Ligand SMILES: Nc1ncnc2c1ncn2[C@@H]1O[C@H](COP(=O)(O)OP(=O)(O)OP(=O)(O)O)[C@@H](O)[C@H]1O
Ligand SMILES: O=C(O)C1=C[C@@H](O)[C@@H](O)[C@H](O)C1
């Protein structure tokens with residue numbers, strides 16, 4: 001129950017914010033998308049091409065199961081992680097779950113130049129993001145302990161909000177109690 005888990009749609013900033021929060025709190029950072037790529041040795045578009053989305057989701061669930069056993073990590077998840085109920089159960093039980101929110105307009109702007117998101121390689125990425133949002137927003141909310149809007153917030157204040165909330169849950173012991 002000691003992890004920080006970032007969930008939310010593509011372009012919400014899970015990977016970016018997660019890395020900074022981890023540095024700020026001096027915790028290890030793990031990105032489940034990157035972990036899937038590390039284990040397979042290929043990038044996410046290649047997994048989608050050869051195994052389809054279902055194959056990718058199987059790999060994602062296996063990685064989430066392993067990562068949720070760890071303690072004291074900051075975990076950035078993929079945008080579709082909440083689609084599988086077993087992932088939702090595991091994530092909710094493994095730490096503080098932060099839902100990073102961004103409007104579809106912001107998501108589009110932040111993902112425009114990136115070719116690494118197979119679900120957005122369509123003629124109408126806006127319509128795709130809107131339909132994903134309708135399905136997934138209730139699922140993100142179902143397991144979120146905290147919802148952070150990122151549209152108008154500076155990256156720095158988002159990082160501070162998350163770190164503060166985490167510290168409140170796990171206050172630093174007074175100096176005389178700390179191991180030397
Ligand atoms: N709070 C923010 N303000 C401004 N730009 C941001 C913010 N968060 C992320 N970005 C930028 O948006 C882009 C996408 O962010 P990022 O890759 O962190 O999203 P993600 O939520 O991890 O997406 P995915 O689910 O596809 O992995 C990056 O180029 C990043 O620099
Ligand atoms: O929203 C999604 O379903 C995805 C988001 C990315 O993080 C990757 O996990 C992958 O491109 C699928």
Ligand SMILES: [Mg+2]
Pocket residue numbers: 014015016031033076077078
């Ligand atoms: Mg990411």
